[in-house]
Amino acid sequence: xxxxxxxxxxxxxxxxxxxxxxxxxxxxxxxxxxxxxxxxxxxxxxxxxxxxxxxxxxxxxxxxxxxxxxxxxxxxxxxxxxxxxxxxxxxxxxxxxxxxxxxxxxxxxxxxxxxxxxxxxxxxxxxxxxxxxxxxxxxxxxxxxxxxxxxxxxxxxxxxxxxxxxxxxxxxxxxxxxxxxxxxxxxxxxxxxxxxxxxxxxxxxxxxxxxxxxxxxxxxxxxxxxxxxxxxxxxxxxxxxxxxxxxxxxxxxxxxxxxxxxxxxxxxxxxxxxxxxxxxxxxxxxxxxxxxxxxxxxxxxxxxxxxxxxxxxxxxxxxxxxxxxxxxxxxxxxxxxxxxxxxxxxxxxxxxxxxxxxxxxxxxxxxxxxxxxxxxxxxxxxxxxxxxxxxxxxxxxxxxxxxxxxxxxxxxxxxxxxxxxxxxxxxxxxxxxxxxxxxxxxxxxxxxxxxxxxxxxxx
Amino acid sequence: xxxxxxxxxxxxxxxxxxxxxxxxxxxxxxxxxxxxxxxxxxxxxxxxxxxxxxxxxxxxxxxxxxxxxxxxxxxxxxxxxxxxxxxxxxxxxxxxxxxxxxxxxxxxxxxxxxxxxxxxxxxxxxxxxxxxxxxxxxxxxxxxx
Numbered sequence: 001x002x003x004x005x006x007x008x009x010x011x012x013x014x015x016x017x018x019x020x021x022x023x024x025x026x027x028x029x030x031x032x033x034x035x036x037x038x039x040x041x042x043x044x045x046x047x048x049x050x051x052x053x054x055x056x057x058x059x060x061x062x063x064x065x066x067x068x069x070x071x072x073x074x075x076x077x078x079x080x081x082x083x084x085x086x087x088x089x090x091x092x093x094x095x096x097x098x099x100x101x102x103x104x105x106x107x108x109x110x111x112x113x114x115x116x117x118x119x120x121x122x123x124x125x126x127x128x129x130x131x132x133x134x135x136x137x138x139x140x141x142x143x144x145x146x147x148x149x150x151x152x153x154x155x156x157x158x159x160x161x162x163x164x165x166x167x168x169x170x171x172x173x174x175x176x177x178x179x180x181x182x183x184x185x186x187x188x189x190x191x192x193x194x195x196x197x198x199x200x201x202x203x204x205x206x207x208x209x210x211x212x213x214x215x216x217x218x219x220x221x222x223x224x225x226x227x228x229x230x231x232x233x234x235x236x237x238x239x240x241x242x243x244x245x246x247x248x249x250x251x252x253x254x255x256x257x258x259x260x261x262x263x264x265x266x267x268x269x270x271x272x273x274x275x276x277x278x279x280x281x282x283x284x285x286x287x288x289x290x291x292x293x294x295x296x297x298x299x300x301x302x303x304x305x306x307x308x309x310x311x312x313x314x315x316x317x318x319x320x321x322x323x324x325x326x327x328x329x330x331x332x333x334x335x336x337x338x339x340x341x342x343x344x345x346x347x348x349x350x351x352x353x354x355x356x357x358x359x360x361x362x363x364x365x366x367x368x369x370x371x372x373x374x375x376x377x378x379x380x381x382x383x384x385x386x387x388x389x390x391x392x393x394x395x396x397x398x399x400x401x402x403x404x405x406x407x408x409x410x411x412x413x414x415x416x417x418x419x420x421x422x423x424x425x426x427x428x429x430x431x432x433x434x435x436x437x438x439x440x441x442x443x444x445x446x447x448x449x450x451x452x453x454x455x456x457x458x459x
Numbered sequence: 460x461x462x463x464x465x466x467x468x469x470x471x472x473x474x475x476x477x478x479x480x481x482x483x484x485x486x487x488x489x490x491x492x493x494x495x496x497x498x499x500x501x502x503x504x505x506x507x508x509x510x511x512x513x514x515x516x517x518x519x520x521x522x523x524x525x526x527x528x529x530x531x532x533x534x535x536x537x538x539x540x541x542x543x544x545x546x547x548x549x550x551x552x553x554x555x556x557x558x559x560x561x562x563x564x565x566x567x568x569x570x571x572x573x574x575x576x577x578x579x580x581x582x583x584x585x586x587x588x589x590x591x592x593x594x595x596x597x598x599x600x601x602x603x604x
Contacts, residue, residue: 212504232556232583287482287512289474290505294512426519427485444522447560452586 043117043398049141052080052116054107054131056097057088058243059145060122063172064097067120067390075394080116082107085242086221105223107131111138118397121145124241126251127229129154132169132407133459136161141397143390145172147261147417148410150251153450155411155418156437157459162407168396170389170403171410173265177386178365180372184358185270185383187371193351199267199312204319204344205298206247206254209291213239230453239292247293249421250451254295255316257417259345262362265405265413267312267347274409277434278303278312278416283423285316301420314420319344325359326368340366422448462491469498469509477509484513485520489533492517496541500550511553518557526563535562539570548579555580559587562594572597 043049053064060083070076081097082104083089089103104110110119111134118141121131129149135142142162148171149155162169175181188196218224218236227241228234231250246252268274281303285296299316325343333339346359346366359366386392386404396403415437422445423430431440439446453459460468460480465487468480484491491513498510517534524531541554555574558567568591574584575597588594 214504232552232586234552287478289478290508292508426522428523442523443526444519444560447590450590452559452589454582454586 045398047398048074049076049394049397050115050117051076051078052082052110052113052119052140053078054082054110054119054121054135055123055127055145056081056083056092057085058122059172060120061088061092061097063120063122063143063145064092069388070390070394076390080104080110080113082110084223084226087219088242090221106226108134111135111140117141118143124227124245124251125253125257126150126231126245129158130230130453130457130459132158133161136165136167136169139165139167141168141393142407143170143172143393144407144410146265146410146414147171147253147257148407148414150253150418151449151451152415152418152437152439154459155414158407159411168393168400168403169407169410170393170396171261171405171407171413172389173262173405173410173413174363174389175262175266175361175365176269176404177389177392178360178363180358180367181266181269181361181365182383182385183371183374184266184356184365184367186376186380187356187367187374188270188349188351189272189383190376190380192354192374193349193356194353195308195310196271196349196351197310198350199271199310200348200350201260201263201267201312201314202322202345202347203255203259203263203314203316204322205316206288206295207293208288208297209239209247209293211239211291213237213292228454229457232454237292244293247295249294249425252295253417253421254299255345256296256299256301256314256420257414259362260314260417260420261410261413262360263345263347264312264314264416265409266358266361266365267349268409268413268416269404270349271310273305274412276305277412277437278419278432279306279434280304280429280431281416281419281423282429283420285424295421296424299420299424301423303416303420312416314416323348323357326366332369332372340364460487462487462494465491465513466494466498469495469513470502470506474505477505481509481513481516484516488517488521488530489537492534492537492541496546496550496554499553500547514553515557518561522561531561532564535564535567538562539567542570542574551580552583555583555587559590562587562591565593567591568594568597 056064067076078101080102081092084105119135121128121144125147128144132142132144149158215235215237224236246258247254252258283301285299288297301314303312322344325340328339340359342360342364346361348355348357356371357368392404395401419430419432426445430445433440439449460483465480465484468476471477495510495514499507502510521531521534538554538558542551558571571584571587574580588597
């Protein structure tokens with residue numbers, strides 16, 4: 001029997017297992033999908049896009065809020081929410097967030113709705129690839145929280161699924177769409193630094209679990225099996241969720257994957273390096289000295305790129321060794337840009353003729369003063385200015401244009417994070433083929449490019 | 460470091476000593492595996508976690524060696540022994556995933572495949588076989604059973 005035939009098709013699963021389709025909260029009618037009214041396969045400029053939110057706790061809830069501008073203008077309507085934790089769904093109801101939407105416990109029931117054009121995936125990282133691929137197979141446009149994937153094979157499957165379905169995708173490294181990210185991009189692309197030889201990313205450490213928390217029964221509101229999804233089964237421990245999955249190598253992968261997917265995303269975009277990759281990755285790090293979390297506390301990774309030759313480093317260092325954040329004068333602040341509220345991470349760009357620096361790199365991105373005050377010459381090549389991360393995605397849905405953090409780019413950045421952790425875990429250097437996107441030599445490391453997924457939560 | 464020294468340090472009440480010990484476990488290798496497995500199951504919470512990390516360190520250090528290297532083969536042999544019915548399910552589940560990374564021989568494929576009918580371990584066994592060259596065909600018959 002082939003590997004393919006043993007997998008239970010998603011639709012068959014729905015019939016056999018029964019979709020967990022909770023009661024509608026407000027009787028909102030199913031609507032005509034916007035694509036019906038526009039050119040085949042494309043939304044018209046004035047068509048409303050009907051969105052479902054998969055994962056509404058933590059960051060997923062933030063994404064719901066960030067779509068508010070597009071709901072207000074009538075560009076978007078959020079008509080379905082899905083989560084495996086009843087507490088997250090209940091919190092949404094208390095806030096009246098779910099007015100006019102239907103609620104689900106199983107994302108597969110959401111994907112079966114023909115009136116939904118697009119999904120926003122805000123689930124824990126180990127779910128991203130499976131839900132992304134299934135959503136693409138259902139023909140939905142996809143906004144997926146970063147990092148795109150947990151393994152190399154997951155990332156390849158996501159790219160293949162998006163290409164086959166022809167959907168517009170956006171990975172949630174929204175730093176690329178920030179106003180001062182545009183200023184950094186413009187400054188670096190102008191060539192004022194000369195050839196950039198080294199991008200030095202810095203971040204504060206990953207935390208240590210000192211709680212001594214033992215495994216226990218999961219809370220009754222949480223469907224633990226579905227929360228684990230493709231991960232191998234293990235008993236519930238309160239140090240997994242909500243949000244704490246970030247500190248497990250299997251899921252969030254620590255700071256290098258949580259924030260590396262932002263800071264290194266900016267570097268790849270500003271240097272025009274999307275679609276490329278390093279040829280060698282070497283990581284060292286300090287593990288936590290106790291607790292259930294296992295991601296590196298301190299860490300140093302070097303990525304060596306060839307043709308052109310440059311390096312990127314990712315360093316998690318003690319707080320007192322981080323670069324000092326620039327003080328902003330009152331006249332430098334406005335509604336969009338306030339003080340640097342996240343001084344603990346960013347990157348320094350070392351060029352042949354100078355350096356420049358930014359802090360943050362996610363929803364907050366702050367460029368240093370000389371970058372902000374720089375006036376481009378009239379013949380300076382202009383760079384793309386994102387209208388906003390969701391807005392850019394919607395433009396992709398409507399026009400078919402490539403989005404600023406499309407899945408190819410998002411997976412490329414996630415691969416940097418994954419490979420850094422892999423080198424750290426194995427304690428040895430990794431050779432990488434950036435064209436074939438696979439590890440060279442090292443049979444053990446090659447096996448870890450993928451991770452078998454638990455039935456039925458499989459690609 | 461000897462196997463005895465490793466086991467002693469893994470049981471230290473000082474988290475830094477435990478951590479330094481498990482980080483060094485790769486060089487100690489297979490002779491420490493059974494004692495570490497026992498600590499992983501029976502040790503105090505943080506000692507058990509350190510012991511489990513030491514086993515993983517041994518597995519991942521041996522993964523850099525050739526399939527035929529005696530040190531790698533001896534690690535695999537000890538891991539297969541830990542799949543025995545007398546061991547707790549939690550440990551056997553962990554061992555299956557360890558073997559998924561370094562297993563390569565028809566012998567260990569057979570030992571893993573024998574668990575495809577186990578009510579608590581069959582899915583982990585299937586996943587392990589999926590990863591091992593030559594094991595995928597064995598796993599194909601059991602998905603979701």
